[in-house]
Amino acid sequence: AGIGKGTVYEYFATKEEIIREAISYHVYQEYERLTALITEQPSLIATIVTIMDYLVDMLRTIVICLQRSGPVFLSILNRCIKKARKKI
Numbered sequence: 001a002g003i004g005k006g007t008v009y010e011y012f013a014t015k016e017e018i019i020r021e022a023i024s025y026h027v028y029q030e031y032e033r034l035t036a037l038i039t040e041q042p043s044l045i046a047t048i049v050t051i052m053d054y055l056v057d058m059l060r061t062i063v064i065c066l067q068r069s070g071p072v073f074l075s076i077l078n079r080c081i082k083k084a085r086k087k088i
Contacts, residue, residue, distance in 0.1 A: 015076050016083075030058065 012018045034054055041047040066074070 016080055019073075019076055019080060 008018065012021065034051070037050050037054060038047055041050050
């Protein structure tokens, strides 16, 4: 990304916060993309098919990303999930 580790921590206090913000950004981008796809569909059936195709594609991407990520990322992600579950 062309920035130093210290620079990142001027904006985020922890690794968890970095990941949370990255996920939030990604979810917003996906929401925008899905909304655009839905509004283009001519019928309810086309909308449902589009949503299903979108979700399958998104899940494939998630699996690929998780397979490529290192153990440190997965460990941090696991801690974030545990914290989130405690809040529910």
